[in-house]
Amino acid sequence: MTRPQPSPDRIMQIGLGFEASKTLLSAVEVGVFTELAKSPADAPALRDRLGLHPRAAGDFFDTLVALGFLRRIDGVYHNAEDTDAFLDRAKPSYAHVGGMLEMANARLFGIWNHLTDTLRTGESQDESKSSELDTYDALYSDPLRLKQFLASMTSISHTANLKIAEQVPWQDYRTLADMGTAQGDLAVQVLLANPHLTGVGFDLPAAAPVFDEYVEENGLRDRLRFVGGDFFAEELPSADVITFGHILHNWDLEKKKLLLEKAWHALPKGGAVIVYDALIDDDRSENAFALLMSLTMRAVTDGGFGYTAAECVDWMTEAGFTRTRTEHLAGPDSIVVGIKE
Numbered sequence: 001m002t003r004p005q006p007s008p009d010r011i012m013q014i015g016l017g018f019e020a021s022k023t024l025l026s027a028v029e030v031g032v033f034t035e036l037a038k039s040p041a042d043a044p045a046l047r048d049r050l051g052l053h054p055r056a057a058g059d060f061f062d063t064l065v066a067l068g069f070l071r072r073i074d075g076v077y078h079n080a081e082d083t084d085a086f087l088d089r090a091k092p093s094y095a096h097v098g099g100m101l102e103m104a105n106a107r108l109f110g111i112w113n114h115l116t117d118t119l120r121t122g123e124s125q126d127e128s129k130s131s132e133l134d135t136y137d138a139l140y141s142d143p144l145r146l147k148q149f150l151a152s153m154t155s156i157s158h159t160a161n162l163k164i165a166e167q168v169p170w171q172d173y174r175t176l177a178d179m180g181t182a183q184g185d186l187a188v189q190v191l192l193a194n195p196h197l198t199g200v201g202f203d204l205p206a207a208a209p210v211f212d213e214y215v216e217e218n219g220l221r222d223r224l225r226f227v228g229g230d231f232f233a234e235e236l237p238s239a240d241v242i243t244f245g246h247i248l249h250n251w252d253l254e255k256k257k258l259l260l261e262k263a264w265h266a267l268p269k270g271g272a273v274i275v276y277d278a279l280i281d282d283d284r285s286e287n288a289f290a291l292l293m294s295l296t297m298r299a300v301t302d303g304g305f306g307y308t309a310a311e312c313v314d315w316m317t318e319a320g321f322t323r324t325r326t327e328h329l330a331g332p333d334s335i336v337v338g339i340k341e
């Protein structure tokens with residue numbers, strides 16, 4: 001029996017995948033979907049409205065058609081259903097997808113271009129590389145970049161935050177402290193769904209105005225406040241539940257463990273720490289999204305890396321949490337819960 005010949009298709013599709021990725025990211029950047037949501041247009045009109053040069057515009061629009069992001073009917077371009085729902089800046093749902101793609105375009109795309117450097121040197125390729133400042137100080141030194149980064153965190157976390165708001169037995173608790181809260185979406189969603197709770201969002205002081213604006217928009221000013229600080233230098237605020245959303249993957253092993261220890265000290269008896277991240281499967285062979293996220297952390301931080309649920313349970317046990325459980329949320333995200341008994 002002759003064995004089927006291997007096909008190069010998958011190799012080529014992934015090897016050149018950056019072309020499709022960058023076409024979509026540039027379409028978001030120049031506002032293709034926002035313009036077409038206002039009114040469909042033919043190529044010359046769309047090109048003029050976006051301020052694009054004629055040389056590549058036709059290929060650009062038709063590539064978006066071939067990739068399924070636009071439809072062309074009698075020479076007039078329209079958004080596809082999903083791009084209209086999630087990539088039109090005028091719709092609230094843009095924040096949950098478009099914001100992430102803006103950040104990916106402005107920041108991650110360039111950093112990933114230097115992945116080989118990280119593989120060879122172990123060094124981060126982020127903003128701190130060309131600055132005296134550390135990663136966050138360098139990133140937050142520009143107010144626009146600060147807002148774009150914090151909003152992109154809402155994009156990447158929103159679906160999981162909605163799940164956490166309904167999945168955790170919040171009726172057992174009164175207070176929440178969300179560590180590294182960014183815009184505050186986790187605390188916002190939990191408090192919106194659970195009116196008996198009050199909370200704090202803790203983050204570096206620079207995040208305060210972006211957090212306050214988001215909390216105000218969501219009508220939670222009376223129940224949710226910002227605390228500025230450095231979670232390594234200061235005690236964590238005491239609360240019945242302490243959450244770390246997409247935080248542990250930023251730090252080296254020693255700092256991961258330190259944060260869990262600090263949470264144990266800040267919690268009352270019966271309190272819970274909730275860690276969530278895109279967790280790598282225990283065999284480290286299936287969750288490609290989580291493994292790619294771990295590579296992102298290697299490239300954008302000095303010591304950060306992704307981890308499995310089993311590793312997180314071990315660190316929690318070491319920190320003193322005697323009861324732990326892991327629950328899948330949505331997509332690649334899971335939570336690990338530790339109870340202080």
Ligand SMILES: C[S@@+](CC[C@H](N)C(=O)[O-])C[C@H]1O[C@@H](n2cnc3c(N)ncnc32)[C@H](O)[C@@H]1O
Nearest residue numbers: 153157180181182203204229230231232245246
């Ligand atoms: C990867 S983001 C996660 C944001 C959010 N929790 C989420 O899941 O979308 C990490 C957050 O930690 C904050 N952060 C970084 N270093 C910190 C520190 N030393 N103390 C307090 N917050 C810090 C950053 O400002 C940022 O908002």
